[in-house]
Amino acid sequence: MSHGKQFTLYSHYRGANGWKAAIALEELGLTYHTIYFNFDKLEHKNAEYVKLNPNGRIPTIIDHHNNDFTVGMSSLAVLCMQLTIARKGVGCDPDVPRGELQWLFFQASGQGPYFGQVGWFKLFHPEKVPSAILSKNGSLAASAPSQIFPSSCGNHLATTFLLADYEGFNFEKDFPAVHKWHNTMLARPSVKKCMELRESLLNAH
Numbered sequence: 001m002s003h004g005k006q007f008t009l010y011s012h013y014r015g016a017n018g019w020k021a022a023i024a025l026e027e028l029g030l031t032y033h034t035i036y037f038n039f040d041k042l043e044h045k046n047a048e049y050v051k052l053n054p055n056g057r058i059p060t061i062i063d064h065h066n067n068d069f070t071v072g073m074s075s076l077a078v079l080c081m082q083l084t085i086a087r088k089g090v091g092c093d094p095d096v097p098r099g100e101l102q103w104l105f106f107q108a109s110g111q112g113p114y115f116g117q118v119g120w121f122k123l124f125h126p127e128k129v130p131s132a133i134l135s136k137n138g139s140l141a142a143s144a145p146s147q148i149f150p151s152s153c154g155n156h157l158a159t160t161f162l163l164a165d166y167e168g169f170n171f172e173k174d175f176p177a178v179h180k181w182h183n184t185m186l187a188r189p190s191v192k193k194c195m196e197l198r199e200s201l202l203n204a205h
């Protein structure tokens, strides 16, 4: 590790999961260096990386201040960062509120994979499968009550921009609380910074 930052983040400029980790790092004020993989070259499937993340997917974070502790799952990465901060007593509640954990797992086990499938069928699957594209499963995300999320730490940011403008849902009309929460998240400096960076990386590629 020669970059001198606390974390190395393996990511990709397009997919949502790497930005979840980046936003949490920003939100928690942690220093990090990002390595963006080239998916076309299957850099995320190389043997060295798969040792770090057996899924061969991004994100992975390595905590150089904690014996290079490595986590390769976005929601768990967010949680570990939060716990690291909590242990050091830097401004966060030492107990991760149970409500937050509930919604973090809701995101990790339900909304995230469902939206991932929608993204795959919409953007990458070689055949068009209309019934898979507008997935009713996507509506799961909208059932999350907004008041659970805005807490003192970063993990509520996990789903921030995944909710944006999904076809077939009018969040403002159908889910006003989620819509309000989503806009509150979009206004956070950490989210703005990461979304601007994502936009410029997308434009450059």
Ligand SMILES: N[C@@H](CCC(=O)N[C@@H](CS)C(=O)NCC(=O)O)C(=O)O
Residues within 6 Å of the ligand: 012, 014, 015, 016, 017, 018, 039, 044, 056, 057, 058, 059, 072, 073, 074, 075, 112, 116
């Ligand atoms: N459950 C995993 C999902 C990670 C994931 O699907 N990452 C995508 C990018 S957003 C990826 O690496 N895709 C490349 C691949 O599957 O080969 C997490 O939350 O970290």
